[in-house]
Ligand SMILES: NC(=O)C1=CN([C@@H]2O[C@H](COP(=O)(O)OP(=O)(O)OC[C@H]3O[C@@H](n4cnc5c(N)ncnc54)[C@H](OP(=O)(O)O)[C@@H]3O)[C@@H](O)[C@H]2O)C=CC1
């Protein structure tokens with residue numbers, strides 16, 4: 044029986060720009076849903092909220108918070124789930140440390156993040172923080188596979204109002220560099236577990252000295268699980284990075300590294316740390332001991348390193364050495380050239396899914412330290428997915444930029460459920476402590492995989508369960524049937540893991556009689572064909588694993604629509620519930636800077652509008668609530684209205700911003716509800732609201748505009764003050780009175 048206290052719809056409380064936007068949008072949603080008997084509640088999955096929930100013993104009764112992520116994690120495994128999931132911070136260590144500092148300053152006695160572990164207490168604290176770190180929310184909530192696409196209205200709008208695209212030149216020196224050997228791709232082994240092999244498993248390191256270290260036990264894999272293991276050689280990585288730094292300098296292009304340190308929260312910060320060490324190698328060679336004693340962790344980035352160095356007694360020679368090395372190096376691709384923030388400052392600043400598409404959209408240009416756009420060496424150490432970007436760069440050099448006014452679309456059906464593939468691999472990823480052999484030992488004693496490794500190598504196992512794979516193939520079949528367009532499984536018949544997946548895919552397609560509707564192509568070939576297809580104005584469905592789901596649902600939307608924020612992003616939960624993600628982008632930290640400085644919020648809530656419409660319609664279907672269907676249909680009309688009347692936020696202070704777009708969304712939503720004939724009560728309820736919103740347009744818009752241009756006080760960054768945020772985000776007394 045359903046828990047009566049669970050609201051019909053849960054709208055997640057998150058971080059940064061989407062959370063600030065929620066302060067304006069959620070009251071509108073709640074007010075409009077109430078007359079239909081639909082309750083919309085919230086659950087706090089923000090970084091600060093998750094930290095507070097993890098340390099009840101350190102807090103006063105009043106400060107404590109429930110573990111909402113755990114609650115939601117259970118809810119998504121039930122048919123009752125109807126969750127609107129906004130993007131949240133997947134925290135790097137510097138972000139985590141900053142959030143803790145902010146909470147401490149606000150009187151929360153949260154312990155410091157222990158960078159080094161000296162006691163069992165510190166070990167326990169660190170374990171709690173490690174569970175909060177990185178992409179700790181999405182893998183828990185994503186109990187289903189992913190269906191991401193641009194709604195037709197959104198795609199048509201983008202064609203009619205194409206965003207600007209950078210020009211590509213045939214002699215652009217921009218390139219993608221990848222290892223190609225001794226990396227995760229080339230060392231991968233994969234197998235599908237038989238019934239005899241299923242059950243408890245462990246991972247152990249047999250040292251060359253004969254010692255056996257259990258890296259992880261109490262694993263448990265059901266039969267049919269595809270289990271992979273692989274590693275990246277630390278020596279090969281270091282040599283590769285050194286060579287790419289040199290070649291960037293030689294070629295006169297920017298050096299950039301693109302990783303996913305958030306979702307790949309164990310492996311990729313280590314890779315990032317290698318890049319920091321390579322970049323400052325002469326400094327580490329000369330002052331390594333002093334840096335280590337000062338607590339410098341290269342994995343945290345140059346930002347923290349500079350802070351630690353500044354506090355050292357002999358700062359001058361080290362600083363001089365750093366400056367000398369940086370002056371010698373290739374210029375770095377910048378996160379913020381005005382503020383001197385480089386690619387290597389913070390591991391969560393440059394995240395490959397968003398960063399590479401932005402560079403491609405800009406005609407293959409990154410921003411250099413001089414604030415100028417320049418050709419760039421895009422370093423993607425592992426070669427599993429680098430070919431997608433390498434082929435894109437080649438293709439655009441050959442053919443010029445894509446024309447968004449005529450381009451077709453690439454939709455995505457992504458294998459994601461139950462922590463599928465690499466994105467679920469953090470508990471089984473290790474920086475190897477000493478030379479030896481890593482073995483995956485199964486329930487029946489079989490050694491499924493083994494690798495000879497050296498100290499420092501990064502070894503990982505990843506698993507993908509049978510039920511999610513089958514569900515994913517079926518979702519692909521139904522999406523292809525609905526669209527009738529080209530559909531491609533982006534699977535490589537020469538990659539160990541993909542070979543195992545293909546063994547599942549082909550029989551399911553054959554049994555459904557649809558083998559001829561699908562192609563199976565390796566990422567490079569699939570990239571080229573998809574780009575050719577959309578250039579010809581046609582559509583394609585990319586049926587991909589979890590990582591490519593993530594990468595492609597930024598790549599194609601950013602090329603086609605200018606942003607991935609406007610995507611429809613549906614997670615059909617395997618136990619019958621629904622989760623509706625709002626777009627495919629993140630929490631846009633740059634937008635927060637802008638609202639703090641000049642009270643203009645350029646966050647576009649179109650992704651929220653799309654998710655909201657789907658959520659109401661899903662509620663209507665699952666709970667038989669006809670009024671929810673009326674609300675959902677009217678949301679679609681309102682979303683179309685926001686697009687047709689160009690009410691989406693613009694980038695500059697004084698222009699339409701997020702708050703204005705919410706007012707117009709409410710206006711069009713109320714008008715659509717007043718005009719519909721399916722439910723007379725709702726029409727009667729919303730008629731006066733629609734009239735009041737329309738009559739007061741000039742007054743409301745003026746009230747909203749009056750606050751822009753001055754700094755805004757949100758009462759915090761990670762742990763904002765709800766009253767202050769509401770005051771900033773709801774400055775129109777007229778609008779607030781009508782919404783009620
Ligand atoms: N589903 C989730 O929970 C996700 C969470 N994240 C998290 O988000 C944070 C930031 O990640 P990042 O890689 O910078 O990617 P973002 O998508 O947050 O930001 C990249 C750029 O995309 C544009 N953008 C994104 N969303 C919107 C929107 N709704 N309206 C207007 N513009 C938008 C902005 O461009 P401009 O500056 O030009 O306005 C922004 O600077 C990280 O903490 C990351 O872990 C990332 C992806 C998904």
Ligand SMILES: O=C(O)CCC(=O)C(=O)O
Pocket residue numbers: 133177178179181182305306396592593596627628
């Ligand atoms: O969970 C995360 O860190 C990011 C998720 C993401 O980028 C995506 O799903 O597109």
Ligand SMILES: [Mg+2]
Pocket residue numbers: 396397593594597627628
């Ligand atoms: Mg993404």
